[in-house]
Amino acid sequence: MKILVPLKRVPDPDTKIRVRADGSAIETDGVKYTVNPFDAIALEEALRLREQSGTVEILVISIGTAVCQEQLRAGLAMGADRALLIRHDGETDSLGIAKILAELVRRERPDLILMGKQAIDDDSNQTGQMLAGLLGVGQATFISRLTIAPGSGRATCCRETDSGLETVTVSLPAVVTTDLRLNEPRYVTALGIMKAKKKPLEEIDAASLGVDIRSRTHVTRLTRPKGRSAGVRVRTVDELLQKLREEARVI
Amino acid sequence: MTHMTPPKLLVIAESERDGLKLVTLAAVGCARQVAEATGGRFDILVIGAPVQAAVDALQGYGAANIFVAEAKELAVPTADNYAHVIVDVARMHGATMLTAAASTFSKDILPRVAALLDAGMLSDVTAVVPVGDEYTFDRVMYAGNVIAAVTLDGPVKVFTVRASAFPAAEKSGGQSPVVPIAVDRASLPNRIETHDRVATPSGRPDATEARVVVSGGRAIKNAADFERLVGGLADVLGAAVGSSRALVDAGITPNTLQIGQTGKAVAPELYIGLGISGAIQHLAGMKDSKVIVAINQDSEAPIFEIADYGLVGDVYAVVPELIGKLKLS
Ligand SMILES: Cc1cc2nc3c(=O)[nH]c(=O)nc-3n(C[C@H](O)[C@H](O)[C@H](O)COP(=O)(O)OP(=O)(O)OC[C@H]3O[C@@H](n4cnc5c(N)ncnc54)[C@H](O)[C@@H]3O)c2cc1C
Numbered sequence: 001m002k003i004l005v006p007l008k009r010v011p012d013p014d015t016k017i018r019v020r021a022d023g024s025a026i027e028t029d030g031v032k033y034t035v036n037p038f039d040a041i042a043l044e045e046a047l048r049l050r051e052q053s054g055t056v057e058i059l060v061i062s063i064g065t066a067v068c069q070e071q072l073r074a075g076l077a078m079g080a081d082r083a084l085l086i087r088h089d090g091e092t093d094s095l096g097i098a099k100i101l102a103e104l105v106r107r108e109r110p111d112l113i114l115m116g117k118q119a120i121d122d123d124s125n126q127t128g129q130m131l132a133g134l135l136g137v138g139q140a141t142f143i144s145r146l147t148i149a150p151g152s153g154r155a156t157c158c159r160e161t162d163s164g165l166e167t168v169t170v171s172l173p174a175v176v177t178t179d180l181r182l183n184e185p186r187y188v189t190a191l192g193i194m195k196a197k198k199k200p201l202e203e204i205d206a207a208s209l210g211v212d213i214r215s216r217t218h219v220t221r222l223t224r225p226k227g228r229s230a231g232v233r234v235r236t237v238d239e240l241l242q243k244l245r246e247e248a249r250v251i
Numbered sequence: 252m253t254h255m256t257p258p259k260l261l262v263i264a265e266s267e268r269d270g271l272k273l274v275t276l277a278a279v280g281c282a283r284q285v286a287e288a289t290g291g292r293f294d295i296l297v298i299g300a301p302v303q304a305a306v307d308a309l310q311g312y313g314a315a316n317i318f319v320a321e322a323k324e325l326a327v328p329t330a331d332n333y334a335h336v337i338v339d340v341a342r343m344h345g346a347t348m349l350t351a352a353a354s355t356f357s358k359d360i361l362p363r364v365a366a367l368l369d370a371g372m373l374s375d376v377t378a379v380v381p382v383g384d385e386y387t388f389d390r391v392m393y394a395g396n397v398i399a400a401v402t403l404d405g406p407v408k409v410f411t412v413r414a415s416a417f418p419a420a421e422k423s424g425g426q427s428p429v430v431p432i433a434v435d436r437a438s439l440p441n442r443i444e445t446h447d448r449v450a451t452p453s454g455r456p457d458a459t460e461a462r463v464v465v466s467g468g469r470a471i472k473n474a475a476d477f478e479r480l481v482g483g484l485a486d487v488l489g490a491a492v493g494s495s496r497a498l499v500d501a502g503i504t505p506n507t508l509q510i511g512q513t514g515k516a517v518a519p520e521l522y523i524g525l526g527i528s529g530a531i532q533h534l535a536g537m538k539d540s541k542v543i544v545a546i547n548q549d550s551e552a553p554i555f556e557i558a559d560y561g562l563v564g565d566v567y568a569v570v571p572e573l574i575g576k577l578k579l580s
Binding site for chain 1: 267329330331334354355356358359360361362363364365366367369370371372373374375387391392393394395396397398399400401402403404405440442443444445446447448449450451457459463488496499500505506507512513515520521531532538541542543544555556557558559560561562563569572573576577580
């Protein structure tokens with residue numbers, strides 16, 4: 001079995017994000033970058049499938065400039081077999097990324113595309129579903145459990161929805177997107193990092209793929225949301241109730 | 252102002268067997284606002300089986316048409332079949348904007364629709380502003396740290412709206428014609444097989460729809476305490492319950508209760524956080540609440556920086572007292 005796992009380079013979730021004074025972009029000075037946490041969960045799941053059944057090849061892909069090599073190396077250090085960097089510098093949106101991934105799926109023919117449900121920078125939650133649509137294959141989004149019986153050619157997934165849990169089965173190939181509770185990704189070890197250095201990291205120019213990746217979405221301005229300021233401290237339950245009744249009038 | 256080319260909006264309703272999901276009304280509210288501002292019109296599409304209750308609930312909001320795709324194959328929403336139907340209807344009726352309330356339903360289906368229509372998409376939109384013949388959309392990014400103004404190219408635009416940012420549509424009277432859509436069963440992709448759907452029983456309102464939300468964090472040690480403290484306080488206030496991710500991860504609360512960047516976004520009139528530290532990812536889902544109350548034993552907890560009323564104390568002592576005093580009054 002072959003599994004493709006896209007890894008997006010995003011600011012670390014613990015980094016404080018600031019908007020540049022001119023509203024053109026976020027401040028990148030001093031920002032630490034990492035693999036999108038949901039993508040790390042996807043890779044962890046692929047590694048676990050390999051540990052269960054042995055014969056799984058795991059290909060990690062990132063789309064962006066040379067700096068994304070860092071995230072691909074991290075993926076290789078976690079245990080992926082091979083990495084592919086699609087070099088692209090400039091605006092992109094989920095649909096453009098999905099089109100690149102669709103082309104790579106046609107070339108690489110994976111059985112499963114395991115991806116994060118959303119990237120924690122733009123918070124769009126779109127790419128996996130778009131990819132499934134472009135490929136005309138099944139999808140299972142926001143999953144918290146994945147089972148693939150060997151040789152079955154099918155994946156059974158538990159999905160987390162707003163009203164509860166849903167179990168679905170999709171035939172492979174399919175696109176599956178991960179929610180936070182699927183697993184806890186392993187840490188990269190020193191040995192993993194050593195091994196990663198010898199693993200193949202291939203680069204392809206996005207323009208050479210022959211897909212139209214012009215972004216349809218254009219961010220024109222970034223602003224900070226209206227801040228809230230701290231209100232008052234109350235000392236007792238009685239004082240709290242009085243404020244809620246007489247000042248805020250919400251109870 | 253009338254647009255040169257007034258938009259044709261298509262609102263995708265979210266319905267269950269027992270009727271319409273109320274978040275749909277936020278999308279209807281948005282569509283109506285855009286239609287009124289531009290001289291455009293909006294239609295609503297209801298998919299499922301049975302759909303009558305949802306269709307009835309959508310009457311009176313001023314939709315030009317209520318399209319209904321009813322087929323037993325569509326009783327349970329699956330992204331491939333629903334996307335197929337939505338794309339057909341959008342093409343047939345020349346929809347230029349497709350929208351739905353942001354939820355796991357629309358997030359699963361609409362990106363697939365956008366890809367099939369080769370359209371750009373925006374998620375969790377908080378404002379739609381017509382500008383000339385185009386639009387500027389606001390949406391939040393980076394766990395609510397940034398608001399982006401975004402434009403969307405192309406003849407068809409797809410977006411989900413954050414329900415807490417748009418007032419639910421109000422009835423204005425009048426009946427919308429109900430137009431059945433013929434579903435070609437043989438052409439449905441049927442690539443996703445649903446075995447079971449376990450709705451988390453709650454008996455309490457949904458946090459996205461409630462006027463008051465009581466939310467618990469890691470301070471709460473187990474499910475029984477959650478029910479007694481968070482549930483108990485919610486019940487005396489007629490409120491919904493929510494929780495931080497910490498409790499969902501610990502298996503103390505179900506995923507349906509998670510509020511935050513990767514959970515639900517809520518903006519009730521009153522939000523009460525019990526033993527929640529106020530991580531940015533949690534704030535992303537609740538900081539637009541009108542009044543925020545925080546009860547936390549750590550006087551330095553970041554949630555106090557955004558709370559209107561803060562009480563430093565042990566939730567195990569404070570909350571029973573609060574429940575007791577509310578019951579007395
Ligand atoms: C990619 C990603 C996505 C995430 N998405 C979300 C999300 O959607 N929603 C979300 O909530 N989190 C999310 N998180 C997690 C988030 O970063 C925090 O870890 C989480 O919100 C912390 O939950 P908490 O406040 O309950 O726990 P903690 O941060 O551990 O805080 C517990 C608080 O309780 C107080 N306390 C303890 N005991 C008592 C007591 N007896 N009485 C009073 N106070 C007490 C403590 O002082 C502390 O302030 C995400 C994280 C990542 C990396």
